[in-house]
Amino acid sequence: xxxxxxxxxxxxxVLMAGAxxxxxxxxxxxxxxxxxxxxxxxxxxxxGVEPTRENILNGTYPIQRNLVLCTMGxxxxxxxxxxxxxxxxxxxxxxxxxxxxMSSEDAPVPGEPSDGAVVRVGGSTSIQQTxxxxxxxxxxKHPGVTVTVQGGxxxxxxxxxxxxxxxxxxxxxxxxxxxxxKGLVSTYMGVDAVVAIANGAGVDGVTMGQLARxxxxxxxxxxxxxxxxxxxxxxxxxxxxxxxxxFDNAMSAAVDGWELKEYCVTFNNTGGVINMVNSxxxxxxxxxxxxxxxx
Amino acid sequence: xxxxxxxxxxxxxxxxxALLCISSLTxxxxxxxxxxxxxxxxxxxxxxxxxxxxxxxxxxxxxxxYGALPMITGTILVTLGAMVFAFPLGLGAAVYISEIASxxxxxxxxxxxxxxxxxxxxxxxxxxxxxxxxxxxxxxPEQIMFGSSWLAGSILxxxxxxxxVISVSEDAIHSVPGSYREASLALGATRWETISRIVVPAxxxxxxxxxxxxxxxxxxxxxxxMMVTGNATIIPDPLWNVFSLISTMTxxxxxxxxxxxVGSMHYSALFMLGLVLxxxxxxxxxxxxxxxxxxxxxxxxxxxxxxxxxRMTGGADIMPANMRVFIERNRGTLLESGLxxxxxxxxxxxxxxxxxDVEGLILAALGVALVHSIRRLTGSxxxxxxQRMAETALKGIMVLVMGILVVILGYILIRGLPALDxxxxxxxxxxxxxxxxxxxxIVGTLELLAGTAAxxxxxxxxxxxxxxxxxxxxxxxxxxxxxxxxxxxxxxxxFGLFGLSFLVMFMGxxxxxxxxxxxxxxxxxxxxxxxxxxxxxxxxNELREASRALGATKWQTIVKVVVxxxxxxxxxxxxxxxGRAAGETAPIMFTAVVxxxxxxxxxxxxxxMALPYHLYYLAAEVPGATDMQFGCAAVLLIxxxxxxxxxxxxxxxxxxxxxx
Numbered sequence: 001x002x003x004x005x006x007x008x009x010x011x012x013x014v015l016m017a018g019a020x021x022x023x024x025x026x027x028x029x030x031x032x033x034x035x036x037x038x039x040x041x042x043x044x045x046x047x048g049v050e051p052t053r054e055n056i057l058n059g060t061y062p063i064q065r066n067l068v069l070c071t072m073g074x075x076x077x078x079x080x081x082x083x084x085x086x087x088x089x090x091x092x093x094x095x096x097x098x099x100x101x102m103s104s105e106d107a108p109v110p111g112e113p114s115d116g117a118v119v120r121v122g123g124s125t126s127i128q129q130t131x132x133x134x135x136x137x138x139x140x141k142h143p144g145v146t147v148t149v150q151g152g153x154x155x156x157x158x159x160x161x162x163x164x165x166x167x168x169x170x171x172x173x174x175x176x177x178x179x180x181x182k183g184l185v186s187t188y189m190g191v192d193a194v195v196a197i198a199n200g201a202g203v204d205g206v207t208m209g210q211l212a213r214x215x216x217x218x219x220x221x222x223x224x225x226x227x228x229x230x231x232x233x234x235x236x237x238x239x240x241x242x243x244x245x246x247f248d249n250a251m252s253a254a255v256d257g258w259e260l261k262e263y264c265v266t267f268n269n270t271g272g273v274i275n276m277v278n279s280x281x282x283x284x285x286x287x288x289x290x291x292x293x294x295x
Numbered sequence: 296x297x298x299x300x301x302x303x304x305x306x307x308x309x310x311x312x313a314l315l316c317i318s319s320l321t322x323x324x325x326x327x328x329x330x331x332x333x334x335x336x337x338x339x340x341x342x343x344x345x346x347x348x349x350x351x352x353x354x355x356x357x358x359x360x361y362g363a364l365p366m367i368t369g370t371i372l373v374t375l376g377a378m379v380f381a382f383p384l385g386l387g388a389a390v391y392i393s394e395i396a397s398x399x400x401x402x403x404x405x406x407x408x409x410x411x412x413x414x415x416x417x418x419x420x421x422x423x424x425x426x427x428x429x430x431x432x433x434x435x436p437e438q439i440m441f442g443s444s445w446l447a448g449s450i451l452x453x454x455x456x457x458x459x460v461i462s463v464s465e466d467a468i469h470s471v472p473g474s475y476r477e478a479s480l481a482l483g484a485t486r487w488e489t490i491s492r493i494v495v496p497a498x499x500x501x502x503x504x505x506x507x508x509x510x511x512x513x514x515x516x517x518x519x520x521m522m523v524t525g526n527a528t529i530i531p532d533p534l535w536n537v538f539s540l541i542s543t544m545t546x547x548x549x550x551x552x553x554x555x556x557v558g559s560m561h562y563s564a565l566f567m568l569g570l571v572l573x574x575x576x577x578x579x580x581x582x583x584x585x586x587x588x589x590x591x592x593x594x595x596x597x598x599x600x601x602x603x604x605x606r607m608t609g610g611a612d613i614m615p616a617n618m619r620v621f622i623e624r625n626r627g628t629l630l631e632s633g634l635x636x637x638x639x640x641x642x643x644x645x646x647x648x649x650x651x652d653v654e655g656l657i658l659a660a661l662g663v664a665l666v667h668s669i670r671r672l673t674g675s676x677x678x679x680x681x682q683r684m685a686e687t688a689l690k691g692i693m694v695l696v697m698g699i700l701v702v703i704l705g706y707i708l709i710r711g712l713p714a715l716d717x718x719x720x721x722x723x724x725x726x727x728x729x730x731x732x733x734x735x736x737i738v739g740t741l742e743l744l745a746g747t748a749a750x751x752x753x754x755x756x757x758x759x760x761x762x763x764x765x766x767x768x769x770x771x772x773x774x775x776x777x778x779x780x781x782x783x784x785x786x787x788x789x790f791g792l793f794g795l796s797f798l799v800m801f802m803g804x805x806x807x808x809x810x811x812x813x814x815x816x817x818x819x820x821x822x823x824x825x826x827x828x829x830x831x832x833x834x835x836n837e838l839r840e841a842s843r844a845l846g847a848t849k850w851q852t853i854v855k856v857v858v859x860x861x862x863x864x865x866x867x868x869x870x871x872x873x874g875r876a877a878g879e880t881a882p883i884m885f886t887a888v889v890x891x892x893x894x895x896x897x898x899x900x901x902x903x904m905a906l907p908y909h910l911y912y913l914a915a916e917v918p919g920a921t922d923m924q925f926g927c928a929a930v931l932l933i934x935x936x937x938x939x940x941x942x943x944x945x946x947x948x949x950x951x952x953x954x955x
Contacts, residue, residue, distance in 0.1 A: 003671075003675040004672070004675045004676060006675075007668060007671045007672035007674075007675050008672060010668035010671065010672075011665065011668045011669060011672055014661055014664045014665045014668055015665065017661055018658060018661045018662070018665065021654055021657050021658055021661065022650075022658065024654075125553065125554050129890075150805070150806065151553070151554070152556065152557055153554060153555065153556040153557075154556075155556040155559070156556050156557055231440060233440040233441055235441075238526070238550045238551050238554070239354075239355060239356045239357050239551060239561070240356060240357065240551050240554045240555045240556075240561055241554050242554075244357075245357065248357065259355070259358070260355070262527060262528065262529045263527055263529055263539075263540060264527055264540075265441050265443055265525040265526065265527060265540060266525065266526040266527060266528075266542075266550065267526075267550075267915070268550045268551065268553060268554065269915060269916040270916070271915060271916030271917050271918050272915045272916060274918045275915070275918050276441060276443075278918065279429060279432075279442070280432065280440060280441050280442070281436075282440065283440070283441070294918045294919070295918075
């Protein structure tokens with residue numbers, strides 16, 4: 001046989017052997033996961049408590065946090081007018097688009113702001129979006145008033161109010177003792193709850209301990225807690241996020257020495273978490289309750 | 296007569312000095328950037344110490360752990376992966392364009408490559424998010440649970456680096472003297488033998504410089520990587536697990552910066568991360584420069600300075616003599632066994648990720664057998680046949696490269712163009728971006744561009760004039776050039792960090808259009824300076840001499856004669872750099888843009904919306920806004936590609952019209 005033909009034959013034989021090994025060995029890894037039907041993306045109840053408005057307001061839903069607006073001393077003047085308006089039914093309607101509003105029965109009647117007033121608001125980025133909507137609606141109602149909104153985080157909101165660069169600070173947590181001692185006064189604007197969402201898990205509810213162990217990597221397959229065969233794919237918010245802080249605190253309270261699993265996809269916004277959980281079967285993540293309708 | 300001379304000197308002296316002052320601004324900028332990044336980052340070193348920061352493996356700022364090693368490793372791994380993907384393809388395409396394509400084809404492919412290099416990072420990221428990531432998770436559901444992975448990041452970065460690698464290595468190959476080729480062909484070598492044995496080896500330093508430039512670009516890339524790698528601060532296990540989630544320094548910076556409390560330890564750690572990133576890019580760029588210098592010396596340009604290696608070893612041969620002889624004698628065998636060992640190890644590493652260990656070993660062995668038999672096959676045919684095989688392979692690579700880029704472009708335009716209508720272009724977004732239009736983002740981008748141009752173009756133009764016409768080789772000039780080089784290599788996200796710490800906080804601009812202007816202007820300044828200087832240098836001296844002989848002062852000569860003659864190059868460079876600014880997200884995301892601002896900015900101290908950031912926002916944060924995403928991506932692409940296309944046309948026009 002000619003050398004060339006031999007060489008071509010050799011290439012073909014090696015290629016076929018490679019294909020055979022690939023097919024044989026891939027038999028094991030395609031466990032036909034896709035055929036297993038285990039439901040759509042959904043919110044998970046914790047200890048049997050569904051994340052609903054009632055359960056959050058009466059305090060039975062375990063992962064929640066207060067949304068606080070702080071002022072230096074009792075609110076007065078234009079800041080008070082704006083705060084009172086936020087607590088009025090009109091303002092709370094906007095708050096309810098993302099968060100659980102306060103009960104508005106004993107809400108004060110908002111006073112008129114002075115013309116040309118400037119109210120500077122800043123702090124928690126979790127509240128920032130809602131605050132921007134509030135500010136816009138308020139400015140529409142009172143054309144002479146300017147409300148500026150900036151981010152920076154809860155800590156920056158409190159410290160900015162203390163040193164006077166802000167009129168109102170936004171904190172997505174209760175004020176710390178040290179901050180209260182410096183003269184800050186808190187006004188509650190609503191409640192936020194963090195809801196665990198899962199896709200293709202095969203479970204509808206977990207206990208707090210199970211949730212914590214799903215997120216720290218102790219359970220790495222859903223079958224560990226009676227769900228489907230899929231591996232648990234954890235989606236998280238980035239370090240520094242208020243939602244993450246709230247979630248981490250609840251988890252640490254449930255399991256001693258709890259730490260988030262390192263192998264998790266991280267996003268710095270709720271939309272990313274929702275997108276990822278929607279697209280990846282077997283995934284679990286957590287979001288602010290106001291965003292549940294986007295799931 | 297004496298007074299006339301005096302007058303001339305006087306008139307010339309002032310512009311020269313003024314230009315020097317303006318040029319020194321670049322030095323000031325780079326000092327400010329380094330100072331503010333370092334100053335803000337110092338806090339973390341006092342907390343953890345440099346070693347623990349660089350080599351700590353745990354990054355969880357909320358519990359006080361600041362180990363940056365996962366991100367540093369991640370950056371290196373993603374970049375390496377990108378180069379493994381981009382370099383062979385880029386080199387093949389460059390060889391094809393330069394050596395095999397007909398001149399007409401070359402005239403089409405080269406500008407096309409340049410235009411592709413203008414596709415904004417965030418558009419690549421968006422494509423990765425909607426196409427690549429789901430594709431990967433469908434292909435390998437067990438290995439890549441989420442689709443986001445090192446592999447996705449590397450493929451995307453590789454595609455992004457392709458145009459750069461192709462352009463630079465094509466330049467290097469094309470500049471190999473024609474006499475080399477003629478001599479080789481005259482000796483009876485085929486075209487492929489000439490290419491593989493003569494032309495590519497002769498261009499090897501230019502090609503490695505292309506590789507390093509590609510690496511530099513990939514390390515500093517932010518948006519695309521951040522959108523597809525998953526940003527998990529872990530070191531892959533095993534280290535070559537390309538299916539693992541991974542994080543890069545740029546990704547973590549962009550991810551965590553927006554919510555961090557200003558002045559906290561976390562904030563400081565992020566700035567230190569930015570500084571480490573800058574140092575890494577700087578080292579890569581220095582390596583590239585030393586390679587270029589070595590080549591220039593080899594071809595007889597530049598001064599005869601010894602390389603660092605030779606200076607360190609004193610030119611002594613550290614290899615034992617008998618070893619050297621052994622290597623010389625068995626060169627062929629050594630190379631061959633090296634090839635086989637590399638194939639085996641590489642294949643085993645990756646097939647064992649997919650299959651079991653035993654299957655991995657078998658597959659790796661079969662891979663070696665395949666390489667061996669292909670070598671035998673190529674050895675058994677004559678050189679004309681080999682020539683044909685090589686040309687087909689190169690053509691295949693070229694088609695593949697163009698195919699990838701055209702698919703990305705086509706996919707986005709085909710899905711995006713139907714979403715464009717009058718309302719989309721003229722209305723403000725409503726319902727958090729899900730409906731409505733993108734008018735504020737378009738206007739915001741144009742406003743940002745206008746301001747950036749107003750700052751960067753005069754500064755860049757004057758500095759370029761100074762460097763080309765006035766600067767002598769003094770220490771001051773050298774420092775200015777060094778500053779421009781460093782500025783040029785600074786990753787775009789570092790301009791974002793600098794903008795945040797200096798413009799937004801220190802200068803008190805707040806999140807504002809003006810802060811964005813300066814951040815973007817500083818970013819494109821070095822490109823404007825360089826292209827201006829190059830354009831002015833190509834103007835022949837006769838023009839200057841004629842003008843001076845007619846009695847014009849130096850400044851009059853520059854303004855009336857030299858700059859108009861160099862206008863083609865200057866315009867092209869300016870448009871290209873503005874095109875880059877239009878697509879950039881990282882420098883403006885901490886300085887100028889907000890996700891939602893339905894009104895147009897009332898003053899320069901108000902924040903704006905911008906197209907690249909809006910696309911990122913829609914793609915990453917708004918679930919189910921598909922039409923809006925593709926529409927926004929298409930508008931951004933069209934704006935940027937129009938700018939790059941215009942620049943390309945202007946260059947061609949001048950190249951054809953203006954002949955010295």
